[in-house]
Amino acid sequence: MKAGIFFIILVFAAVIAASLLLGPSVINPFALDGTTKVILFSIRAPRVVVAVLMGAALGASGAILQGILRNPLADPYILGISSGASLAAASGIVLGLSVFGTFTIPVLAFIGAIVTGGIVGILGWRRGGLWPERLLLAGVGLSFLFSALLMLLLSLSTTEGLRRATLWIFGDLSMSDWSIMPYGLLFVAGGMAVSLWRAKALNALILGDELTHSLGFSPHRERFLLFVAVGLMTAASVALGGMIGFIGLLVPHIARFFLGSDNRLLVPASAVLGGALLCVADLIGRSLIPPMELPAGIITAIIGAPYFLYLLRKKNVLSF
Amino acid sequence: MLKRSAITLIILVCSFSVPCRAGTPERIISLAPNMTEMLFALGLGDRVVGVTSFCDYPPEARKKPKVGGMSNPSLEAVVSLKPDIVVMTTDGNSKEFEERLSSLHIKTYVSRARRIRDLARGIRALGAALGVKGRADRLAADYEARIKRIEALKPAGPKKKVLFIVWPDPLIAAGPGTVIDDAIKIAGGENLAERSIAEYPKYSLEAILRDPPDMIVIGPDMREEEGGAIRKLARGLLSRLRTLPAVRNGKVFYVSDDLYRLGPRTVRGIEELRKVMEH
Numbered sequence: 205m206k207a208g209i210f211f212i213i214l215v216f217a218a219v220i221a222a223s224l225l226l227g228p229s230v231i232n233p234f235a236l237d238g239t240t241k242v243i244l245f246s247i248r249a250p251r252v253v254v255a256v257l258m259g260a261a262l263g264a265s266g267a268i269l270q271g272i273l274r275n276p277l278a279d280p281y282i283l284g285i286s287s288g289a290s291l292a293a294a295s296g297i298v299l300g301l302s303v304f305g306t307f308t309i310p311v312l313a314f315i316g317a318i319v320t321g322g323i324v325g326i327l328g329w330r331r332g333g334l335w336p337e338r339l340l341l342a343g344v345g346l347s348f349l350f351s352a353l354l355m356l357l358l359s360l361s362t363t364e365g366l367r368r369a370t371l372w373i374f375g376d377l378s379m380s381d382w383s384i385m386p387y388g389l390l391f392v393a394g395g396m397a398v399s400l401w402r403a404k405a406l407n408a409l410i411l412g413d414e415l416t417h418s419l420g421f422s423p424h425r426e427r428f429l430l431f432v433a434v435g436l437m438t439a440a441s442v443a444l445g446g447m448i449g450f451i452g453l454l455v456p457h458i459a460r461f462f463l464g465s466d467n468r469l470l471v472p473a474s475a476v477l478g479g480a481l482l483c484v485a486d487l488i489g490r491s492l493i494p495p496m497e498l499p500a501g502i503i504t505a506i507i508g509a510p511y512f513l514y515l516l517r518k519k520n521v522l523s524f
Numbered sequence: 525m526l527k528r529s530a531i532t533l534i535i536l537v538c539s540f541s542v543p544c545r546a547g548t549p550e551r552i553i554s555l556a557p558n559m560t561e562m563l564f565a566l567g568l569g570d571r572v573v574g575v576t577s578f579c580d581y582p583p584e585a586r587k588k589p590k591v592g593g594m595s596n597p598s599l600e601a602v603v604s605l606k607p608d609i610v611v612m613t614t615d616g617n618s619k620e621f622e623e624r625l626s627s628l629h630i631k632t633y634v635s636r637a638r639r640i641r642d643l644a645r646g647i648r649a650l651g652a653a654l655g656v657k658g659r660a661d662r663l664a665a666d667y668e669a670r671i672k673r674i675e676a677l678k679p680a681g682p683k684k685k686v687l688f689i690v691w692p693d694p695l696i697a698a699g700p701g702t703v704i705d706d707a708i709k710i711a712g713g714e715n716l717a718e719r720s721i722a723e724y725p726k727y728s729l730e731a732i733l734r735d736p737p738d739m740i741v742i743g744p745d746m747r748e749e750e751g752g753a754i755r756k757l758a759r760g761l762l763s764r765l766r767t768l769p770a771v772r773n774g775k776v777f778y779v780s781d782d783l784y785r786l787g788p789r790t791v792r793g794i795e796e797l798r799k800v801m802e803h
Contacts, residue, residue, distance in 0.1 A: 228730055242767050243730050300753060306760055376694045495731030496720045
C-alpha cells in the first residue's frame with residue numbers, strides 16, 4: 205500500500221514536469237529566453253494547473269458519488285450538474301450576455317451547475333435527508349431535460365453563438381488563463397477538504413445506512429456534506445474548462461484496482477490520478493499534430509478506456 | 525475518390541438535365557448561404573422562394589421563407605414550396621437530401637465550387653443552369669478582372685506571414701484548402717497556418733509564439749448591432765499574445781466576414797485583406 209502511494213506521487217510529479225517541459229517543442233528550464241518564458245509561464249503552466257484542478261475535482265467527485273449513491277456507474281455528470289452548467293453557459297453565449305465581463309461564461313456555468321445541484325438536492329430530499337436512489341433518478345431526469353433544452357437552444361440559434369457554444373461544450377483547456385484560477389482553486393480545494401474530512405464516514409455509507417448509524421455517523425448529514433462537496437468541485441471543474449468525460453466515471457475504478465476501496469485513500473488517489481490523466485491527455489492533444497490542437501476530452505477517453513478494459517480483464521475482483 | 529466521382533456524376537447529370545429546359549425557373553430554393561448570395565447577385569432574388577435559416581445576406585434574404593438548416597433542411601417544407609429547382613452545394617448539404625429530392629422529381633443544381641479558383645466558373649455554370657447566362661458572364665468577368673488586378677499588385681518586400689483567426693476563443697485559424705488560404709495567397713501573403721492538417725484547426729498559442737506572424741487578421745467583425753463582439757472576445761487572446769511583435773506593433777486587423785463564404789462578396793474580401801496587408 206505504501207509503495208502504491210509512493211508510486212502514484214512519483215508518477216504525478218513526473219507527469220507535471222513532462223507537461224510543463226514537453227509539447228510541440230521541448231523547453232529547457234535552465235536556458236529560458238523571452239519566448240520560452242512566456243510559453244512556460246503564461247501558456248503551459250496555467251493549462252497544467254487547470255488540467256490538474258479539473259481532473260482532480262472530477263476524479264474525487266466520481267469516487268465520492270459512487271460511494272454515496274452506492275452505484276459503480278455514478279459519475280459527476282450523472283447528477284445533471286454538467287448539463288445545467290452547459291445550458292447556462294450556452295444561453296449566455298447565444299444571448300451574448302456579458303454581465304460579469306470576461307468571466308461571464310465561467311460564472312454562468314458555475315451558477316448553472318450550483319442551481320442544478322440545488323434542484324437535484326431538493327428533489328432527492330425526503331424525510332429529513334438525501335436518499336441515494338432519489339438523487340440518482342432526479343439527476344438523470346434533470347440531465348435529460350437540460351440536455352434537451354440545450355439542443356433546442358442550439359437548433360434555434362443561427363448566429364456565431366452556435367459555433368461558440370458548441371466549442372465550449374466540447375471542453376477546452378487551450379485558453380486557460382491565470383485570472384480565473386484562484387476561484388477554481390478555492391472551490392476545488394474547499395470541496396476536496398470536506399471530502400477528505402468525511403472520507404471515513406463515506407466508508408461507512410457504502411455499508412448501508414444502518415451500519416453507518418451504528419458506526420456513529422448520521423447518514424443524512426454525511427450524505428449532505430459530501431453531496432455539497434461534489435457539487436462545488438464539479439461546478440468549478442465545468443466552469444474552468446467545460447465538460448471532460450471518462451475521468452469521473454472510470455478513474456475511481458482504476459484507483460480501486462490498485463488501492464482497494466478505503467475512501468480515505470481512494471478519494472485522494474482518484475484526484476491525483478484524474479489530474480495526472482487529464483494533464484497527459486492535454487499534453488498529447490497539443491503535441492501530436494502541431495500546430496493543430498486536439499481536445500483533451502477526446503484523448504482522455506482514447507487512452508483511458510483501453511487501459512481500464514485491460515485492467516478489467518487482468519484483475520479478477522471488481523471491488524466496490 | 526469514389527465519392528468525388530459520384531458527385532461529379534451527379535453534377536454532370538444535373539447540368540445536363542437543367543439547362544435543357546427552356547427559360548428561367550420561376551421558383552428557386554437555396555439550401556446554402558453562399559448560393560443564396562449568388563442567386564441575389566444574379567438578379568434572381570425575386571424568384572427565391574425558400575432559404576435556410578443561415579441565409580442572412582443580402583438583408584432581403586432574411587425575409588424569405590425558411591426551410592431549415594443547411595445539413596438538416598425540412599423535406600416537407602421544401603416540397604410544399606413547389607420549387608422548380610433547388611440549388612445546393614457539396615460543401616454543407618447532404619447527398620442524401622439531394623437524392624430524396626431527385627426521387628420526388630424535384631430538380632436540383634449542385635455546385636461543387638469550394639475554392640476561389642472555382643468562383644468564376646461556378647457562377648457561370650449556375651447562370652447557365654438558371655437561364656441568366658449573360659448576367660453570370662458579366663459577374664464572372666468582373667471577379668476575374670479584380671482578382672487579376674490584386675495579383676498584379678504584389679506587395680513589395682518579402683512575403684508577409686499572415687495568421688487569419690476565424691474565431692478568437694478558442695483560437696480557430698484558417699488552414700490550408702480554405703477560401704481564406706486562397707485569399708491570403710492571392711493578396712501576396714503567406715498563410716501561417718497552411719501546414720496544419722485540418723482546414724479550420726484549433727491553433728496552438730505556443731506555435732504562434734514560436735513561429736510569429738507578421739500580422740494577425742481577426743474576423744468576423746461585421747454586425748453593428750453586435751457592438752464589436754469579436755473585438756471584445758479577442759481581447760483575452762491578444763493579451764496572451766502581447767509579447768508578439770505583431771501585437772506590440774499594432775499589426776492586428778479586424779475584417780468582415782466577406783471571406784467566410786465563397787460567393788459574390790469573396791472578391792471584396794480579398795480586396796479588404798489586400799488593403800489591410802499594406803499596413
